Structures are given as C-alpha cells and as structure tokens.
Amino acid sequence: MLDTNAQTYTRADEAFDCLQTAIVKGELAPGDKIGELDLCSRFELTRGPLREALGRLESRGLLVRRPHAGVKVVSLSAAELVELYRIREVMEGLAARQAAERMTDQEIADLQATLDGHETMIEEAHGQAYYQAEGDYDFHHRITTGSRNTKLAQMLLGDLYYMVRMYRYRLSTSAGRPHRALGEHRRIVEAIAQRDGELAEFLMKRHINAARENIEKKIKEGVLTI
Amino acid sequence: MLDTNAQTYTRADEAFDCLQTAIVKGELAPGDKIGELDLCSRFELTRGPLREALGRLESRGLLVRRPHAGVKVVSLSAAELVELYRIREVMEGLAARQAAERMTDQEIADLQATLDGHETMIEEAHGQAYYQAEGDYDFHHRITTGSRNTKLAQMLLGDLYYMVRMYRYRLSTSAGRPHRALGEHRRIVEAIAQRDGELAEFLMKRHINAARENIEKKIKEGVLTI
DNA sequence: AAATCAGTAATTGTTGACAATATTGGGTTG
DNA sequence: CAACCCAATATTGTCAACAATTACTGATTT
Numbered sequence: 148m149l150d151t152n153a154q155t156y157t158r159a160d161e162a163f164d165c166l167q168t169a170i171v172k173g174e175l176a177p178g179d180k181i182g183e184l185d186l187c188s189r190f191e192l193t194r195g196p197l198r199e200a201l202g203r204l205e206s207r208g209l210l211v212r213r214p215h216a217g218v219k220v221v222s223l224s225a226a227e228l229v230e231l232y233r234i235r236e237v238m239e240g241l242a243a244r245q246a247a248e249r250m251t252d253q254e255i256a257d258l259q260a261t262l263d264g265h266e267t268m269i270e271e272a273h274g275q276a277y278y279q280a281e282g283d284y285d286f287h288h289r290i291t292t293g294s295r296n297t298k299l300a301q302m303l304l305g306d307l308y309y310m311v312r313m314y315r316y317r318l319s320t321s322a323g324r325p326h327r328a329l330g331e332h333r334r335i336v337e338a339i340a341q342r343d344g345e346l347a348e349f350l351m352k353r354h355i356n357a358a359r360e361n362i363e364k365k366i367k368e369g370v371l372t373i
Numbered sequence: 374m375l376d377t378n379a380q381t382y383t384r385a386d387e388a389f390d391c392l393q394t395a396i397v398k399g400e401l402a403p404g405d406k407i408g409e410l411d412l413c414s415r416f417e418l419t420r421g422p423l424r425e426a427l428g429r430l431e432s433r434g435l436l437v438r439r440p441h442a443g444v445k446v447v448s449l450s451a452a453e454l455v456e457l458y459r460i461r462e463v464m465e466g467l468a469a470r471q472a473a474e475r476m477t478d479q480e481i482a483d484l485q486a487t488l489d490g491h492e493t494m495i496e497e498a499h500g501q502a503y504y505q506a507e508g509d510y511d512f513h514h515r516i517t518t519g520s521r522n523t524k525l526a527q528m529l530l531g532d533l534y535y536m537v538r539m540y541r542y543r544l545s546t547s548a549g550r551p552h553r554a555l556g557e558h559r560r561i562v563e564a565i566a567q568r569d570g571e572l573a574e575f576l577m578k579r580h581i582n583a584a585r586e587n588i589e590k591k592i593k594e595g596v597l598t599i
Numbered sequence: 600a601a602a603t604c605a606g607t608a609a610t611t612g613t614t615g616a617c618a619a620t621a622t623t624g625g626g627t628t629g
Numbered sequence: 630c631a632a633c634c635c636a637a638t639a640t641t642g643t644c645a646a647c648a649a650t651t652a653c654t655g656a657t658t659t
Contacts, residue, residue, distance in 0.1 A: 155440040155650080157612065159428065183641070195421070195613055198642090202385065202425040203432040208527060214381040215620045215641050230522045233471075237463040245459075296456045298536075301434060302528060310524075381620080383642065409611070419644055424612085441611050441650045 158192050162200035165190045170209055170220055171312050177222035207306050209313075221310075225366050228314060231307065232359035236352050238303055239287065243335060243351035246293035247344035255340050258289050262332055269325045279325050280315045284308065286332050290339075290351075324361060331357070384418050388426035391416045396435055396446055397538045403448035433532050435539075447536075451592050454540060457533065458585035462578050464529055465513065469561060469577035472519035473570035481566050484515050488558055495551045505551050506541045510534065512558050516565075516577075550587065557583070 166186070169175045183194055183201075190197075201218055204210040212218050223231070250258075265282040291303045331354040338347040392412070395401045409420055409427075416423075427444055430436045438444050449457070476484075491508040517529045557580040564573040
C-alpha cells in the first residue's frame, strides 16, 4: 500500500515544533541555558525524542550545544544580525526574480490582495509592531514559496526567517517605516506581475537593504541593545 | 574553570561525521534506503546517538525520513541540482565581495599559493576529475571562510557544499574545463587582492554560472542521467 | 487471473535505567 | 585575602528492552 504522506506526527516532530515556536516567540530568550529535563516536563515528553529535536535545532543554528555542559538558545551579536540581512538580500533577491518567472497569475492576484489586507492592518494597528511584522513575514513567505526553488525555500523558511523572527519581537524591524515598507512591497509585486524578474530582484534587494540600514541606525543610536 | 572548547567528541558527532562522509563519497548513493541497525553494525554504534545524527542530517536536507518507513538518502532531480547552482551564484557572490573587504593579506597570499598548487595538480592528474574537484572545493572553501560571515559560511559549508560534492563524483563539474576554471579562479583572487569587492562578486557569479551552464549542457546531451 | 484483505514479521519510535563528564561549592594553601 | 585544587552533585551521554506502526506474504474472493 502506497501511503502517500501519512503525516504521522512523531514525538520528535512535536518536540521540534514546540521548541522552535518557543524560541521564535521569545519564551526561550537568546542566551538562555535550558536543561533537558526542564524541557521534558514543560512539553510533556521524554528525553529520547527531545534530544533528537535538539539535534535538529542545533543543526539549524537556533541552539548551541556543548557536550555535557548543556544547551542554550543562540545569541547573535549585532554584527551577526546585520550579516543575516546581507544574506537575505541576495537570497531573497533571487527568490523575487524566480517568483517573477514562475508564480501563477492566481498567486500574484492573491499576493496583491494580501497587501490590501496589510494596508488596513497598518491603519488599525497603530504602532503595534507585532502585526506589522507578521504581515511583513507573510509577504516574504509568499514570494519565497513562489520562487518554486525547493532548496532556496528550505533555507529561507527553515533557517533564516526563524532567526530573523526571533529578533523581530525585540527590534520591530519596520517600526517607524510601515507605510514606506508597504509601498516597497507594492512595487515589488508590480514588477512580478509584469514578469520583470530583473526589476523584482533589484527592488527586493533594495527593500531588504533599507531594513538593514534601519537596524544599523538603531544599533548606532543605542536604541536597541543586543 | 573555563574550558574553551573541550572538543569532547560524542558518539552522535561521530555518527554524524561518518554518515555525512559516506553520503558525500557516494558509499551511500542517492535514493538508497538505509536501515537503522544496518548503520549501527556498520559504524559500530548504537541506535540512540545514530537517531540523533539522522535528525541532524535530515534537517540539513541530506536525508529524507518517513515515520516508521525508514530513511533514504536524498535524491535530487536534474532541475533541483540546477537550482542549487542558482543559489550558489548569489551566495558565493556575496562571499567573494565580503572576502575582498575582509581577508587578510596573508590569507590572500595563501590563496594565491593554493592556486599555484592546483595548476600543477591539473597538469599531473590528467583527466582525474576527483583531484580537480577537490581543488575547486578548496578554493571556494577558502573564500567562503574569508568572508567572515558566520552564518553565510555555515549555510554554504554545512549545507550546500555537501550536496554539491555528493553529485560532483558523478558529474565531475569542471571536467573538460579545468584550465578555464583555473583562469577564472585567478581573476577572482586578483580582484580580491585589489580589494575590489564589486568585481570579485561579479566574477564569482559568472564563474558559477559557467559551471551551471556546463551541467545543463551535459544534462541536455544526456551525458549524465540523474 | 487480478485485486483485496488479513496476519505475520521486521523495522522504527519510545521509554526508563545506567554510565560518564562538566560545573559548583567548600576547603586549603600561598 | 585571593587563587587554586579537590570532591560532591547534578546534568548530559549512552545503552538495551519494550511498544507501535508499517510493509510484506499468502490466501481468499470477485
């Protein structure tokens, strides 16, 4: 019997998801030392599956492990956080270019509708950085998926975005520039709709560059300490 | 006592290394179904650490797991392999740019010496694709490290390169163009030595593009079946 | 004869106990 | 008084037995 995708959730998968969301949501803050049996009692599971999940998370760079010494949530320096945006710049630029070549008309229409939703969201949620950040994430997520580049999506969605989101709660990336960010999003989608991959790539790179400069400015001003 | 880095190798680390090299060297070929206790007896370890290693490798995309059904080595389609090179293009372009900004003079001198070594290696190893591929790997490895971008190095060295090397044994990437590749390498290093990041990025992107086109041509000719 | 269903066997997932190691606290010494 | 060394403790790493699920084999039915 060919079981297409049974989706039998194993305890290790469960542990992995729990830990990942806990880290992203900030329940486990960067630098926290976490004991294995603490986690076991917290998530109601045993050490076997937990350790497997820890291995996965370590491999993805969300955790740091030292043998016999324990596990702690990774803690990025300001410089490393900035480097993350340099990587995003080139990778998401590629994603935008390939999305322009490969997204279906339907997907593009949906994306435009999403941006309308974000507009009202920004109006209503004055200064509530959380919702703005989630909208931003939604936008980038769709384009990455639209690139139809499996490995690229895996690296962005499975690695980089989690790290970025982990710090987004503290920095509120696009705070102070939500309208500007939305405008940039619209122009990127326009380029994609016109199937202009080169332009989409250029605009996406500039968009992420702006976010990076915004962060660097705040770091310099001492507004956010990492 | 501050134990800088005790480097205590755990069995799981051992299992991870063994499996990774086995996959890269082709001892475990793409698509192979591998049983857990087969691996245990093969590498002289028990299932606990093995499963942790399997988790890590799955997370890095070298293995595919289906609950209760077993583990198999990931098998890329021709299209996916090409996509890998599109990712390498932008990421290694960034690496080259940052390397031009950050490598020490000593590192650059070493890199140039390495290329001299590759030249004689190519002369001596007529058509022995293996050594050419290793030389190529060495070059890219040094530049990636020279970028001083931790996460970038982690993603390239820890993920992409292993996948590329896994297929390199079959395709011998630069076969038929070793001298041309070496010339491209030299020009990239020149740009780095002149601290011209923009040029280094451009040349690196073009270099990887050439490798991609070479592969696409071979695939079209049916020379290599994936 | 082909396809479906059930039962068996083998493999994976999970658990709890055991062994090894790093950290922490106290005591001692310079 | 500070620094260092040593031992106790708690945590991590490892192991082997148990449970659950899937895949396979063979028989039965249409």
